[in-house]
Amino acid sequence: MxxxxxxxxxxxxxxxxxxxxxxxxxxxxxxxxxxxxxxxxxxxxxxxxxxxxxxxxxxxxxxxxxxxxxxxxTGDLGESIYANAPVTEVFGQYFIPTLSLTIFAQILAVVFAIPVGIIAAIRKGTAVDQSLMGFSLLGISIPSFLLGLFLILLFSVNLEWFPVAGFVPLSEGIWPHIRSLILPAIALSLAQAALLVRMTRSSMLDILDNEYIKAARSKGLKERVVIYKHALRNAFVTILEVIGQTFSTLIAGAVVIEFVFNIPGIGQLIVNSVERRDFPVIQGTILLIALLYVFINLAIDLLYGVVDPRVRFGKKGD
Structure with missing residues (x-):
């Protein structure tokens, strides 16, 4: 290994x-x-x-x-022309809100999508399956920024349940921090959740048609055991790959949502740096994001062996 x-x-x-x-x-x-x-x-x-x-x-x-x-x-990405601070320090300040938003959005997507995808696979061909697939298609079709504006109008302006915009650091309390991220995380995660629902359903259907699933059912095992212990475990390798890809996509997609909800993240940093021609910050930020992306993919590859012991790291293709 x-x-x-x-x-x-x-x-x-x-x-x-x-x-x-x-x-x-x-x-x-x-x-x-x-x-x-x-x-x-x-x-x-x-x-x-x-x-x-x-x-x-x-x-x-x-x-x-x-x-x-x-x-x-050597780790020296230069110094910001405008901030008069190292690029890594500037990046760290703006990356924390983006990371918080991305992690929260990914959690929402996974918690919602995997159970829904499993239900759709179990109810294949029924009205439930068609409704869930229609919802996932709608989720993929709606732009995240448009959904964000609708959420602001409904839950912030009309109902006044959440703040219209802004970011509350974790240091000021867990609930205020989460409350400031709920709407942008929903707007950011919907398309990823819709994709994950479809991939979970597809992976589960491939597994449920296998002979060993039929054999497990013929032995009298409970349906819950067959679904979650046997089918989901084997389908999760494919699901895990999609989760890794969507997490990387969320980091890039957070740029638009950060502007809609006025979150001081990487998106604002890049746009402001482009306007100011702050070359060190632009170069360093994009390079760090690319580095993060490839290491996320590496982490997902390593998790394959944890999820499925049949994976052999020495033989698995890159």
């Missing part, structure tokens, strides 16, 4: 190198120059050139890239 983990981590090196190249050159080849934005339109050319030299932007772009990459390998 240690060899498998080492192999997977080493395989991430070329992936992250390609990501670093793409991120750096797209940012630096985009219109706008940090020195001009910082000094404003009234600055002279000499002042702009002096600031460019101070920021290290007067070197050729390939030189800037390898200087930045060398520092990034």
């Amino acid at each position: 240690i060899g498998y983990i080492t192999k997977r981590i080493l395989s991430l090196v070329p992936v992250m190198f390609v990501v670093a190249i793409v991120v750096f050159f797209i940012v630096h080849l985009s219109p706008g120059e940090p020195a001009s934005v910082i000094l404003g339109p009234n600055a002279s050319q000499s002042e702009v050139e002096a600031l460019r030299a101070e920021l290290g932007h007067d070197d050729p772009v390939p030189v800037q890239f390898f200087n930045w990459l060398g520092d990034a390998v």
